[in-house]
Amino acid sequence: VLPNPESEDEKARFSTGFLKVTPAHDPDDWEIGRRHDLPVINVMAPDGTISDKHGWQDATAPEAHNLLGMDRFEAREAIVEWFRQENLLEEVRDYTHEVGHSYRSHVPIEPYLSDQWYVAVKQPIPHLAQKFGAGLVEGTDVPVNSLAGLALKPLLDGRLRFIPERYAKTYQTWLENLRDWPISRQLWWGHQIPIWSLHLHDGCGGHINDGEARNEILSTLNEYFRELGLQNSVSIWTETDDTGAWIQICSSTERTDRAINAMNCFFQVGSHDPDMCDKYSDIVTSQKAWDIARSIMDGPASKQVMQDPDVLDTWFSSALWPFSTLGWPQDVPEMKAFYPGDVLCTAREIITLWVSRMVMMGQYCAGDIPFRDVYIHAMIQDGEGRKMSKSLGNGIDPLIAIDSHGADAMRFTLASMTTDTQDIRMPVVPMTLPDGRQVNTSPKFDVGRNFCNKLWNASRFAMMNLEGLDPARFDVAKLDLTDRWILSRLATTRDEVTAALNAYKFSEPLGQLYHFFWNDFCDWYLEWAKSRMRDEQSKGVAQNVLAFVLDATLRLLHPFIPFITEGIYQKLNEMVPVRELRGIAAARRAEAITVADWPADLGPWKNPAVEEGIRWVQDVVRAIRDLRSQYNLAPSAKLTASINAPRAVGDAMSAHGGLICQLAGLGDLRIAEDLPKPNNAATAIVEGTQIYVHDVIDPEAERARLAKQRQEIEQAKKAVESKLGNANFVAKAKPEVVTQAREKLQQLQEQLQTIEDHLAELG
Template sequence: MTATTPSLPTQYDPTTTEAKWQRFWEEQGVFQAHPEQGGEPYSMVIPPPNVTGSLHMGHALGQTIMDILVRYNRMKGFNTLWVPGTDHASIAVSTILDRQLKAEGKTRQEVGRETYLNRAWQWKEESGGWIVNQLRRLGVSVDWSRERFTMDEGLSNAVLEAFVQLYDAGLIYRGEYMVNWCPQSQSAVSDLEVENKEVNGHLWHFRYPLSEGNGSVEVATTRPETMLGDTAVAVNPNDERYQHLIGKTLTLPIMGREIPVVGDELVDPSFGTGCVKVTPAHDPNDFEMGKRHDLPFITILNKDGTLNENAGEFQGQDRFVARKNVVQRLEADGCLVKVEDYHHTVPYSDRGKVPVEPLLSTQWFVKIRPLADKALESLDQHHSPNFVPDRWTKVYRDWLVKLEDWCISRQLWWGHQIPAWYAVSETGGQITDNTPFIVAHSEAEALEKAKSQFGESVKLIQDPDVLDTWFSSGLWPFSTMGWPQQTPDLETYYPTTVLVTGFDIIFFWVARMTMMGGYFTDQMPFQTVYIHGLVRDENNKKMSKSANNGIDPLLLIEKYGTDALRYTLIREVAGAGQDIRLEYNRQTDESASVEASRNFANKLWNAARFVMMNLDGKSPQVLGSPLAQERDTLELCDRWILSRFYQVVTQTRQDFDQYGLGEAAKGLYDFIWGDFCDWYIELVKQRLRQQGTQSRHIAQQTLAHVLDGILKLLHPFMPHITEEIWHTLTQKTDECLALQPYPALPDSETEPGAFPINQDLEKQFELLIGTIRTIRNLRAEAGVKPKTKAPVILQSENPDERDILQKGESYLQDLGKVDTLTIVPALTEELKTTMAGVIGTVQLIIPLAGLVDVETLRAKLDKDLSKIDAEVKSLSSRLANPNFVNKAPAPIVQGAKDALSESMHQAEILRDRLKRL
C-alpha cells in the first residue's frame, strides 16, 4: 500500500461516521426536492409524530421502511420528495400543560386562554423538537427545508379553508348528539380515540315496580348510577311476556318519577330478562330509542365525571362513588335482585386512560357519508389506493361503509380554534345551543357578515372549542404541499406515491386522508398504502408502554449504531404487514439480532479495507470495468462473482418493486457475506500477489466493480457506512453515494462486451464451493492440522461434473489445502482408513494414512461418544420420571427435552464419523 492509497480506519466507528454524514446530507441539501427539475415524481409525507412524542420501536421501523423506499427510488432517478413534520397533538399537549398548571395550583380557566396558549407555544419551542432530533438520528432522508407543523401558518390556513368549504357545502353542522366524553381531559373524543378493554365487572339486577297495582319488571345494568337518568323501560313488542305492559308506567326507584314501558324492536327478548332500562342521555342505543318514542333526555353527569343536580341526593359525587351508593340505596329499598360477576367490554379514552361516558352534548360534526362514499367509489372503481398487503383493502372498505358522522369539536384550547363566531348583544351574553353563529375565515370576515344580518351593534364571540387533531392530519398530504394554493409542489408531487403506516391507524388517519383528499382534490392522496406490522419482544408480545416491554431505539443506536438497528428491523420483516420479533436482553441492554447486524457492518468494513489495500490507490473508474474485458480473459471465479452480483441486482430491484424489503435485505446479506467476502475475496488473494500480471489487474477491476455495486445496493438499508466506504473507494469529494444511480443490468448496446448473468456457471460453481466446504469439514473431523495439506480424491461418473472440478482445480487446492488432487470417473481400488463425504453425485475421499494417528482419533471419538451416551441415558431417565415431568417448572422440563435432543444428535454425528473411519 503506497502513501497515497486511500484507506479506512482499522475499526469502524458508527457514532462518528453517522453524525458526520447526517450533518453533511442536511448542510449540503442533498435531499431537497426541486419540482422544476422534471422527471417522474416519487413523493411521500411522513406520518407526523406527536410533538409530545419520543422515538419508539414503531417509529424506528416505520421511518426505516420509508427511508429505504425513498433512497431506493431517489437512486433510480425519480424526482423525489419526502416531507417531514409533526402533529400538534391537542389532547397530549393539553394534558402536559394542565398537569403543569395543577402543580402550580392553577387551572387553565384561571390563567386565561391567551396566557395558556403562550405557554403551549413556549413548551413547543423548548421541548417539541425532541422527536424531530431523534428522527434525525435514524438518518431519514427527508427534505428538512420543507418541515411542517400542523399549526404553522400555512397548514392553519388550509384548515380554515377546509372547514369553511365543508360548512358552505352543508357538510359541517352543529347539533346535539351522543358523543364519547372523557372526564379526564373533559373533552369529546372520537370513536377512533376509544380503546375497548375487556374487564371483570358486575351485572346488577334491579326491580322497577309498576305504578298501579302489584308487580314489577326486572332490568340489569353494568352502570347502576345511570338509572337516575332513566326515562323508560323497553321490551320487544313481539315478546308475549311483556306485551300487556306496553303503555303502562313504572315508578323509578329512588327518583320516584313515573316512566313508561315502551315497545321497541331493538330489544333482544333472549338477552337477560328481555327488559332494558332506557337512559337516552347516556347510551347511544337508548339515544335512538329516546328519539323514536319522544322520551325526555335527562343528563345526570357533569363534564368532570361527577353527578349533577338531576341526580338528587347523589349530586356532586364521583360517578364511581355514586355507583356504590346507588346500589346500597336500592338494596336498602328492596329493589336489588342480585349481583352477577360479569366479563364485558368497557370503552376507555386512549389519551385520558379512563372509561369514557356516552354523553349528550352539543358539538360540531362532519356529515361523513358524502366523503366516505366518494372514497368508496375510488376504491371500487379504480382500486385506489392500492393496499400492500391486499388483505387490508377489505378492512379499509368495511370501515368506510360503517362510518357515522364525525364529531370534530374538542373542549380544549390548544389546537385550531373552530372558525365560528356567535352573534351576541353589545353587552355580551351566554352562548346557548340556539345562539346564531357565523362561519368565516377570520373574525373580520365574520363581523362583516354578522353586521349585514344582525345590525351594526352586533358583538361576536368565537367558539372556544378546537378541532379534532385528525381534522388537520386528514389534510396533511396536500396541505403540506401548499393547498389551497396551486403551488409547484402540489402540481408536481401530489398525489403522493406511497403512504407507509401501521395497521393500527388505518381508521384514525388513512381513512381521514382519503376522504379529505377525495373531496378537496378529487384524487386519492396516495397511490399505495404500505401497511407494516408491529415490533414484538423476545417473548413475541407486542411492545408497548403499558406492558413495560418496549425498547428505546436510541439505546441500541448508541450501542450498535443506526445502520445496525435499521438493518435488523428490515431483515426481520418476513413480508409486508408481518410483525417482527426483536431479541433483547433487558438486564444488559444487548440485542443478539442487532449485534449480528453490527457484525455484518464490520464484515463489510474489513472487506472494503482489504479491497482498497490491493487496488494500488486506484478508484473503480480508473481501473475500468471488468465487463469491458474479453470474456475469455476473465477467470472462472471472476465470471461467477459478476453473474452472482447481477443476479442479486435483478432480484433486489424486483423485491423492492414488490415491497419485499425483508427479502431484499436477506439476499444482500447472503451475497455480501457469503459470495463476496467468504469466497471471491479468498479466491483472488493469490492472484493479487502476482504483481504486474493481467490476472491481478482483472481481479482488481472485479473487486472494485463489485464492491462499488454492493455499496450502492446496500445504501438504502445502511446509508452511513456505505456512504463512508464509497467516498474512500471512489475518492470523490464532490459527489454523494445517496445520489448515485442504483445498480441495474448493463445495457448491451452501450456495453457490448457485457456478459453478466450465467445461471449454468453459477450452478457449476456451487459444486466447487460445496466441494471445498466438504474438504474443510472432513479435515476438521479427521483432526488434520490447518497448515497440513492433504491428498484428495474426487470420483464422479458425470463428465460435466468432472469438467467443472478440473476447471476449478486451483481453487480446490488453494482453499481446501489440497496436496494432490485426483479426479476420476471410478475408483479402481478399495481404500482403507479414509474420511469420505458426498457433494451432489461426487464422492470425496481423503486418505488418512500418514496424515493423522487413526487409532488415537478413533479412541478420542469413542471416548466422546461414551460421554454423550451417558448424558443421553441420564436425561432419558430424568424425563421418564413422572415426578419430574409433572412437578418441575415447564421451562426446566423443556430445557431437559432440548438437551436430550441435542445430545442424541451429537451421538449420531460421532457414530457416523466412527463408521466413516
Template sequence: MAEEISKIYDPKTIEKQADSIWVKGNHFHAEASSDKGESKKAYTIVIPPPNVTAPLHLGHALNNTLQDIMIRFHRMQQFETLWMPGTDHAGIATQTVVDKRLRAEGKPALVDYKKMEAEGEKGREEFVGRVQAWKDEYEAQIIAQLKAMGCSCDWERIRFTMDDVCAKAVRTNFFRLFKDGLIYRGKRLVNWDPATQTVLADDEVEHEMVQGHFWYLQYPLVEPIEIDGEQIEHITVATTRPETMLGDTAIAMNPSDPRAKELVGKKVRLPIVGRIIPIIADEHVVLPDPDSEDDKAKFSTGFLKVTPAHDPDDYAIGERHIEEIAAVVMPKDCVEDARNYVFINVMAPDGSISDKFGWEDAVGTDAEFLLGMDRYEAREAIVEWFRQEKLLEDVREYAHEIGHSYRSHVAIEPYLSDQWYVAVKKPIEHLGEKFGTGLIERTDVPVNSLAGLALKPLLDGKLRFIPERYAKTYQGWLENLRDWPISRQLWWGHQIPIWVCGEENASLDDKLKTLEQEKRISTQTYQEKLYACVSESKDTKAVKILEKAGYVRDEDVLDTWFSSALWPFSTMGWPDETAELERFYPGDVLCTAREIITLWVSRMVMMGQYCVGKIPFKDVFIHAMIQDGQGRKMSKSLGNGIDPLVVIDSHGTDAMRFTLASMTTDTQDVRMPVEAMTLPDGREVNTSPKFDLGRNFCNKLWNASRFAMMNLEGTDPKKFDIKKMTIADKWILSRLSETSSDVTKALNEFKFSEPLTQAYRFFWNDFCDWYLEWAKPRMRDEQQKPIAQNVLAFVLDQILRLLHPFVPFITEGIFQNLNAIAPVRGLKGVAEINGSEALVSAVWPGDNKSLRNEDIEKQITVVQTAIRTIRDLRSKYNKKPGEKLIVSINSSQEISKILDENSELVCQLANLEEFTAAQNLEKPEKSAAMVVEQMQVYLHDAIDIEAEKKRLEKQKQQIENAKKGVEAKLANENFVNKAKAEVVEQARNKLTELTEQLKAIEDNLSQLAS
C-alpha cells in the same frame, strides 16, 4: 497515496462525516420547478407527522427507517424524491400532557387558566402560549432525532399542522365543507372523555375488557297487577351502570315476551328520583334465557331500563318512542321540546352527577344527596341506597368491554351534547359529474359522498394496501361510517372559524348579506340561532362586522385529525396552486401503523378526493408493531420501551436501522427482547441484544471493505482485459447481477427484511467468504492483479449501493474511501458505471442480464460443495488448518470435469497439496470418506479403519431409512396421482440420489473390508 483507513469502525465519526457530505451537497432537497427537477420523475412520501407530545420512540425509528429506505432507493434510481417532514399539534394529547406537567411542577394549570378566562383575563391566550413553548421544545427534539436516524427528508420544507400554510388549508377546507352543507351542528349522543372534557370520534375509542357486575334493581309499579294469578308489584332491571338510572325515562320489553301483553302501557315509579315512567315495547330488548351462551340473554331480566341521554342503544329507543315516552314524563300542557324530558342528561362534563345540564326533577327528591358526586362514587351510593331499601335483588359478576379514551385512558361516557359534525354519507351534488352518482354496489354509501370518495378508489384498484388484509379494515370502516364529530372542547388546536349570534331568530343585516354575497361568509341556522362561517379567519373586516353585530366566535377547536387529513397537500401549499403541489401530488406511498387506518388514512383519501380531486397516494404500506420479548406493546407504564437515541449512542444508527429492517416482515409483529443497562452517567435504560446483529454486520462490512481497499491502491481501469477474467470473476459478477435484480424487485414490493438478507448474504457469503479469498493470491500476480483489482473495486462499489438505503452512514463513509483509492471504477466492455461524488445520489445498480451466467454459477456451486466437504473432513479428523492435505473425489464425468478445470480454486481454499477428481476413482487405503450429493470425497491417510466402518454403517442406516420413506411415498397411488407433477418428480429425483449415495457407501464399506 490515499489516506489510511481506520482499523476500527467508529459509528459516531462516520455518521458526522457522512451527514456533513449530505448537508453540504444539499442532496435531500427536491426541486419542484427547476430544469434539474423537471427532467426526473417525481417520487413522494409525506411523513406521518409525529405528535409534539414527547420524543420519538422505537416505533417511530422503525417507521422512519422504512420510509428512508424507500426514499434513498428511489433517489438512487434517479427519481426527484421529496420526503416531506413535519409534526402534528396533536390537540387533546398535547394539551393533556402540558396540563399534567404544570400540575406536577406546582404551577398554574388548565383549571386555573379557565378561571382566569372566566374572570375576563387572558387565560386561554396564556395557556396556549405554554403549550406553544412545549411544542417548540419537543418539535426541535423530534427533528434532531429524525436527523440522527439518518432520515433524508427535505429539511427546507418542515411543516407543522398549525403553521400558517397548514392553517390556511384548514380554514379553506372547513369553509367549503360548511358551504356544501357537509358541516352541520347537532345535538347527539357522543363519546365523551370526562378527563379531558371533550368529545371523541368512534375511532378514538379503545375497547378494553373489564371485570364488572350486573346489578339487579327493583322498580315499583305505580299500580300492582296480577299475571297468571301472581301479584306483581315491581319489575327488575339489570344494569352495569347503576348511576345512569337517574336519567331513566322508560322501561322497555320485547313485544314477544309473554308478560308484555299485561305490562306494556303500565307505569313504574323510578326509585330515588320518583319520576313516573312508562313501560314500552321494543324489539331491541333481549328475551331472558338463563341457559343461553349469549351473555345478553343469560343476564337479561326481560326489562331494559331506558336512559336515552347516556347509552347509544337507549338513545335509539328514545328516538323511536319519543312521543309515547313524552306523553307520560312531560307535565301536562307543557310546550317545551319533548326531547328535554325524554333525553335527560344527569352528568356534568367532568363525569360528576349534576342537575345543571338537562336534569330538572332532582331537587326535592332523594336524589339530591348524589349531586356533585363522581360517577363511580354515585354508583356505590345508589347501589347502597337500593340495598337499604331492599330493592337490590341480586349482584352478579360480569366481564364486558368498555370504551376508553385513546388519550386519557379513562372510561368514556355516552353524553348528549351539541357538536359540529361532518356528514360523511351525504351526496355532494357538484362532485357527481367527476365521481358519479348513486350508491356503491352492495353498500349504502353514495359514490359522491365523502365516504364514497374514500371507498371507491379501493374497490377500483386505484388504492392498494400492503399487506392486502388491511384493506378489509379500511373498507369495513367506511361502509359503516357514522357522521364525524369534529368539534373538541379544547384550547390547543385550530379554533373553529364560526361565529354565532346570541339572539334567537336573528337575520342578516345588509353588511352581513353583502359578506355572504361576496362569499366571505356562509350561514346556517340551528335551534333558532344563526351561525356564520368565515372563509378566511384573517379577514379582520368580516370578523369586525360580525362581532359588531353581536356574533361571538365558537370556543371549540377542530379535531386533530381534521387538519391531519389535509397533510398530503396542505404541506405543499394547497389551496394555492403551487409548483410543489403540481410536481409532487399525489404522492406514491404512505408508510404507517395499522391503528390509524381509520383515524387518518381513510380521512386523507377522503379529503384528497374532495379538495384536490385525486387520492393522496397509490399505496399504503402497513408496517409491523414493535413488541417486547413477551409480545407486549412497549410503553412507559410497563417500563419496557427502548429509546432509539440510546441504541444510536451504544451501537450506531446503522446498527439500529439494520436490525429494525431485518426484523420487518409482512406477516408478524417485531419482538424485541428488552434488557436493562447502566449508562456511564449512572442512568438505567433499556436496550436489546438484537441490535448486536446490526453492529456485528457493520463491523464486518467495515473490516472486509478495508481489507479489499488495501488491495486496490493503483487500480487502473485501462489495464482491465475482459479476456483475462477468471471463472471466479465471472461468477461474482453473475451473482451480483442476480442479487441486484432480487433486491430491486423486493424493494419495489415493499419487502424490507428480504432484500436486506439478499444483499447481506451476497456480501457476507459470496463476496467475503469466497471471492475475496480467491482474489488474495492474484494480487501478487502482476498479470492477474489489474483484473482482480478492477472486478473487486466494481463489486465493492455495487455492494455499497445495494446496502446504502439500509445502512446509509457506513456505506457513505466506505464509498468516500473507495473514491479516494479507486476514483474511476467500471469494467469496460462488461459493466460500465456512473461515478458519483456521494453515494447518496449515486445510480442504483441495474439489472445487467449480460452478466448472468447460470452455467458458471453451477460450476462454482460444485467447487464450493467440494471445498466445504474437504473442510468438514479436515475438522472431523482433527487436521490442523495449516496442514497441506491430499484429497481425491470420485464423481460423475460432468462433475469431475468441473472440479478438474477448477482445481486451483479448490486447492487454494481447501489448502491441498494434491487434488484429483475423476470418474470411477477407487477409494484409497486408510482414507476418510464423505458422500455429499454426487461426490465421494476421500481424505488420504486419515482414518482408523474400524472407526470409519462404524461411521459408514451409521450413515448407511440413515440413508436406508430415508430411502424407505421416499419409496413408500412413491408407492402411494394417492400421492402419485394427486400431488403436483413437480412434487412427484422431486421425490423420484430424491430416490435416485439416495440410491447413488447408498451404493457409494456400500462400495466404501466393501473396500474397507477387503
C-alpha cells in the same frame, strides 16, 4: 322487556322485565331511544354531578331532588339503596363489560350529550360529481361524490393498494359502514376550529328571530368579505337555538381569519384607532370595508365575533398533512413535484383513523389520492409476544440501541425480522450503561452489528487492493471463471432484491444480500482475487471487477443500512472515481450514494452453468476443509487428494482444479472415473462423488465417522419416505415439491450405498 340471551344488545341479554334506558348517557341507550322515539334527557353537569340545569326539567319529586349535586358514582349507589329500601331490588348479578377510561386521569369516561361539529361523510357533494361522478359506489350504499366515496372508490378500482392485501378489507369495511365524523374536541391543544359566531339581539336583552333581519346581516357580511376579495374562502349561515339566532362564519384561509379578527377588533375599538388600522392594513385595504364593518356593529348583532373554543380532532388535522406541508392551497412547485406521493408506511391500528381520512381529504382538497400504496408495517413485541409499552417496562429505546449498536445495525435487524405476519418478537434483556443506568436492549441487534462490521472491514480490505486501478486495463475477453461467476451472482442478486423491494418484502432481499456479500463476495471471491492481485497479467481485470461489484453491493444495501454504505461509498469515490466494466456496464459516480442510480441490469451476464460449476468447487473445498479440520491437519499442510467422479462430472471439475487446489490447500489433485480408494485415505461424499484425502486416516476412527454419517442419512431417508408415503402430501402438494422429495430420496439412497461400500472396504 323479556331477556334474550342471543341478542347483540347487552341490555336485552340481562333483562329482567324492567329496563333502564338513558339515551343521553349511553351509546346503546341512544340507539334504543332513536328506535322508540324516547326523549333525550341530560341529568348531569359537565363535572359529572347530577343536575337539573342541563335538560332535566322534572326533578321535583323528593327522590329525584335528593340526588341533585351528588357525584355520579354516589348517585348510582343511592339509587340502588333506594331500590333496596323500597323492596324493589330483586337480584344483584356480576357481569363483565367494557368501560372506557381516560388515558390521563384513568377515571371512567361518562358519555355526555353535547353539541359537536360533524363532517357528513356520506352526503353527496354536488360540485364533485363532475370530476368524480355521481351515483353509488358499486355494491354499496356509499355515494361516489361523498367523502366516503372519494376514499372507497380508489381502492375498488385499483388505484389504491394495501400491502399486505388483507388490510384492504379493514379499510373497505370501515368506509362502507362509516357514520358522520365528529371533529370537535374539548382540549387545550390542537387547531382551533375556524368557525366564528355572531349572536343577534335587539339591544335590550331580547333575541332576534326575525328572518328578514337575519338575512340583512348575512347580506352585509357577504358584502364585507366580497369587498376584501375573500368571498370564495368563507361560508356564512344562520342557526337558531333556545338562546336565539346566531350567524356562523367558517373560514378556510389565514387571510380570512385575519379579516374576521379585524372586524372583531373594529367592534372593540372602532376604525378611528390608527394602530388597529395599521395592524390589518394588509387585509382591510379600503375605507368601504371599514364602513361595512361599522354598519354591522350598528345593527342588531353582538359586539364580538367569538371563535369556537373547541379544537379539531387530531385525525382531521393529520388528514391534511400530505398536501398542507407542500404549500397547499397555493399553486407552488412543491405540490406539482411531490404530490401525490408513492407510498405510506404506517401501523394497522390507524388504517381507519388516519389512512382513510388522508385519502378523503386528498381527493377533496387536492383532487387526487395522496399515495398509491399503503404498506402496513409490523408491530414489534417483546420475546413473550407482548406489545412494548412504558407501563410494562419492556420497551427498547431506539436511541439506546443506536448508541450501543449503531443506527444501521438497528435498521438491519428490524428489516431482517419483518414478515407478513405483521408481528415481530424481539427478546428484551436488561443492560447497564457506563453511567449506571439500567436500560433494555436485545441480542437481536448483534446480528446487524456483526454484518455492518463485516461490511466495513471487507470493504477496507477490498479497497486496499484497488490502488492504481486503471479502467483501461479491463478487457472483457480476459474475464476468468471467478469473475464470470461473481458477475452472474451479482446479476441474480440484483434482480431478486429489486423484485422483493417492489413487492414490499424486506427480510427476503436482506437475506439475499447477506448471503451474497458474506458468502459469495467475502468467503469466495475475495479469496480468489488475492492471488490475482499479485499477478500483473490478471490484476487489472480483477481490480475492475472487484471495484464494480463492491460499488453495486453498496447501492443494493443502501436502503437498509444508509450510513455505513454512504461512508464507504465516499471513500470509494476518492480512491476509484471511475468504476466501469467496458462492454458490460458502468457504475456512474454520484456525489452521494443516496442519489446514485440503482445498479444496472446485468441480465446477459447471468450464467447458470458457471454458477453450477463454482457450486461444485465450493462443495468440494468445503468437504476437504471439513476433513482437514476433522483430522486436525495443519492449515499450512499441502495435501494430496483424488476425486472419483463420472466422466461428465469429472471433466467439468477438472476445469476448476486450480481453484480447488488454491482454496483447499492441495499440493496435488487427480480427478478421474473409477479411481480406487487409496489406503488410509479419508473420504468425503458430495452428491454421490467420492473425495479421497490421502494418508490421513485412522481406520477405527473412520469406521466410527462413517457409521455416524450412515445413521444421520438413514434418519433423513426415513423422514422423506414418511412424507412420500403420506397420500395427502402426494395428492395436495405442488408437483415440483413432490418431485424434489423423490429426488432427495434417491440422493440419500445413493449416499447410503456409498457409505456401505466404504465400510466394507475398511473391513
